[in-house]
Structure formats: structure tokens, C-alpha cells
Amino acid sequence: MTFHEIFILSVFDLLITILLLKTICENLSINIYRKIVYIIGGALTIAASSYLLTNNIISHIGSTVFAFIWFMILIRKKEKINFPSKITVFFFVSLLIFIVQLISITIVSRTIEGFRYTFYYGLISQSMAMLITIIIWRFFLFTKIYNLIQEGNVLFRIVTTNVFILYYILTISWFEDAKNITESIIGIIFIILVTIFINVVFFRESIINKSYKEKLKIYETYIPIIDSTMEELRKKQHDFNTHMYTIKTMNEKLPEELKEYINEIEKDDIWKELLKLHNKVIMALLYSKYTLAKDKNINLKIKTNNYFLKSKYSIYELVEMYGILIDNAIEATQGHKDKKSIEILLDKREKKNIFRITNSYKYISVSEINKFFYNGYSTKSDTNNSGIGLNKLKKLIDSKKGNIECYYNKDIESVVVEIEHY
């Protein structure tokens, strides 16, 4: 191709670039002079490098470098985005141009008989690409994409960069063997589609991660408020306990009705025990299970003597272990016809933490209890839930050299499970 032919075709490339840039950066305002300088200057340098450099690949790389420099000059006053983001915009626009031109070449090569890679067909193809670009510019707006670029989304950058690299490798290989491009065009499209698919998966993950981050941000905002509310509640409970104790010390002077009333108040006060616990997560777990049991008409009592629970287990593991035991106790008690009661004790023995749960149940033999801790065990034939997690609990306890004691206490007709752990 001659110098002026390359120049004309490059003008198309640069015009397409400006239009696509406008579809991404809606508020981008570039004055007309800069646009003219960009188009003329860009087209001249690209044409010169392509004309002077005889090696196709070197000439292609040279054109890209000039296109990049001119692109940066064009958007240099776009201060809202930093340099890495500007590079991402360049990569993204280049990819769009590639897709548009690929579509136009495919259409032109399939509709015009005797298609060859000459200036004439190039002009038709570029006109077609221009038409497609105008349609995109008029009807599409990539605001979300621009937001991702603006906030410096790392995953979007990675995806764009690696697709751009792939595209670039493809274009270089095309220069190596230009004649075979039409035969391998389906192959190229296939590779691109697979790449896009993989990248979309990554991209989706990044959006999900972002939504989690936002949720976490909300939690982080409210946790200090919850903490101070808890502290306030604790103070109130402190005062309440002090007043209750003062009244109780006057026991002899109190009328029977009042004594009964006081006992009634104390009986239903779950917070009296829960607020002694300094671990808010365990407190929340116990409270949630208390309300769950209450809904099922189960009388769940909690006694806490281990106020500052310190453990080798993470909070997540403790919640899991205690949760398994409470859920199993609730489920077992539910099936018990007579007394429905559960008692939980949090205690300390030397340096070990004790969690003991006692639930009313019919007699269970030693061999039956042994089966509890095997995977897939069920106490009921019509359910798959019973015993769920006890095997997991055993593994967790064994992992840090804790102990499990499980037995039937015939005196109180209850199953007792006690775990002792550091």
C-alpha cells in the first residue's frame, strides 16, 4: 500500500477510536482542534511507520506504539482517571476496534466476491466499521465499564489486559500468515469467545466480591453502634442486678406475693446470664437458640460461669461446635413427649472451657450413644437430621485434644453432652 492509502485507512481507525471513546467516557469533552491534531498527527505517524518499516510485524508494533502515544495525548486532560486506568481505556478501545473491524471484514469478505487485502477493499471494510461504530456510539453507553475503570477495579484491568495481549498475539500471527486469515477466522472467533467467557466468569466474581465488600462495609459501620448498645445494656443489667439483690436481701420483710413476683421476674430473665458473657458472638448464638427453643415450647436455661471465654478455637469453630450440640438437643427434645427442657452450662475447669448441654429424653443405651458420633447416624427413622454434625464435632474436639463426655443421666432422665476444650 502507498503512504497516502495507509494514511486514509488510519484516519478511519482514529475516527472510530474517538467515537468508541465517547461511548465509554460519556462526559469526555475534547475540543475540535485536539481531535484534528490527533487524527492528522496520528494518521501521519502511523502511515510513516508502516510505510518506512518494511517488516510487517515491526511496522504493526510501531503503529501500535504511535497509536498509544497519540491516544494518551488525546485524553491527557482526563484527570479523573489515573495513568493505569488510561492504559486500560486504551486496551479496551483497541479491543472494541478489533471486534468492530473483525465483524466488518467478515461481512465484506463474505459478500463481495474476489475479496483481497487491498486499499479498495480496506476502504469498504473501514466504511462498514465506521457505520457499525456510529450505531454503537448512538445506541450504546458503557457507563458501568467506565465506572469500573474509574474506581481502578483490579480484576477488570487484568481481564482487559490479558484479552488485549491475546488479541495482539493474534494480530501478529495474522501478519505472519495473512493469506490464511479468512480460513482461520472462525478459529480466531472461537478462541476470542472462549477467552471472553473465561474472563466474564472472573469479572462476575469481582462483582460478587464487590457486593460482599459493600455488605462488610455496612457491618463495619454498625458494629461499633451494636457494641455501644451492648455496653449500655450491660450497664442497665448491672443496675438491675444490684437492685434485685438489694430487694432480695430484704427477703424476710417481703410479702409472699412480692417474693413470688421477684422469682418470676428472675426466672424469665435470660439476659441476666447472657450479659455476663463477654463474647458477643457466643452471646448471639445462645440467644438465637434460646428464641428457637422458645418457639418450639422448649424451656431452655443457660448458666454462665465462664465469662471471659478464651479458646484455642476460632469463634467460627466455637459457634459451629456449640451450635451442633444445641441443635441436636433441640431436635431430640422436640420429639420428647413429656418434659421439654434443655440446660446449657458454660464453665471453666482449670484452664479448660466446659460446655455442657443437658436435654430431657427417653432412656438411651450406651451402644446407642456410641453411634451418635458416627457419620450419618439418625435417632429417628423418618428424618435425616438427627445426629447431624456430631461426627464433625468429634473431629474438631479431637483436633485440639479436647474431651467429649456423653451419657444418660437417669436421675434427671436426660442426655448429657459435655465438651471440655482449650
Place this chain on the structure above:
Amino acid sequence: MKKILIVEDNEIHLKKIIEIAEKTKPDLQILSTGLTEKAIDIAKNNEIEVFFLDIQLTDGNGIELAKKIRNIKKYQFTHIIFITAIPTKEMEAFHDIHSYDYIIKPFTDKDLQKIMKEILIDYVESKSEKEEKKYLSLDFNSIKQRIYYEDILYIEYIFRKITIVTKNEKIQYKHIPLKEFKKNFPGNFLQIHQSILVNKLYIKKIDLKERYVFLKGTKKKLTIGSSYKEIAKEILDDIS
């Protein structure tokens, strides 16, 4: 005479604590105040055995007072008991460096008495620990289970394994020699054979001639070992 110091600004609570302390150990000299400064003076001028400190005091904090007490050389290891309506974060911090106890309000007379007994009259072992164990603790694949002694009919070492026969079931346990296994058993369990340990409470009849022990609630008869005939005779005398 042993001296204790109670620092409590609530008159009613103070009266109650003094009452329980007097009941627990009548020969105690009980000193009390509601002010932290005065508490330090009393501590310096006396030999206090145990401190009872309320956490929230009118003129200060019980934890801070405890720290000041610890700074007095003679009280570096003296027992401190905090009285509070709710366990506080400060208590947790204090816990890491000093041994102490606490009573949570509203506590019953029994709670207070228990802690006072432990501290004031060196009540090292609680009643339940002192009592003879009522159950046998078995380990099944690191799950401990309790078998109440009163439910066990007899124990037999058979096929190289301990078999425990209770009122409700037959439990196959580990390979442990009977001699070792029976070590902590209560007195009502007697060996009548090299491999049989029987609970005297379930013996219905003993046939010395045929050398059999018949049990209540089961048709099973246990063989008396030839070298255990004398023991069987003693049991027979005992139950008849």
C-alpha cells in the same frame, strides 16, 4: 484472729456479706468500709487474709483499688474477691496477672457461703468431688460415657475383652485385665472367679455346692472359681 476486709458502699449488701461471713467463720475479725482511701489505710495498718471488693464504689473503682492493694508488698498474693453485678472488661484484664475470684450479684446466701468456705476455711475440695464416684467412666473411641455402678450386675472378662452387664444392656468394652479394671470399684463389687466381678446388691442366691451365684432379674448364673469359694462363703453370710 484472721482478718478480712469488705469494701462495699451499699449498706444493705454490706450487712448481708458480714452476716454470711460471720455465719461461715464466727472467729473472724471483719473490717469494712465503703471508701477506697480508707480501705488502703486499713490494709496498711492490718494483716488482711482476704479482700472482698465491690467493683463500683462511690469514690472509685474496685479494680483500681485491687491494683493498689497488690502494690503493697505483703498483699502480692493475698486472695481478692470482687463483688459485681456484671463481669466487666477490667476484670478480664486483671485476671491475666492475678489470681482472684468474683461473686456475681444477685447471689444467693448459698453462693456466698460456698465461696467464703473455700477461701476462709480452706475448703479445698468441693463436696461432690469428695464423694465417692457413683459411676464408672468408660472411653469409647475418645467419647467418654458414664455407667452407674448401681446399674451394673456383673463384669466378665471374656474373649479377651471386658463385658459389662447392666440392668439394661450388655456392653462390650476394651481388652483390659480384670485386675486392673476393678481398681477403683466400690466395695460392693466382689470377685467370684478369675474373670468375674459381681455386684453384691444383685445376688439372689449362692449355691456353694454347685459353685453358682444366681442374680436378681436374670436367669444367668455365674460360676464361682475354685479359689474364690471362701469369698463366696463370706458373701453368703453377709446377705443371709
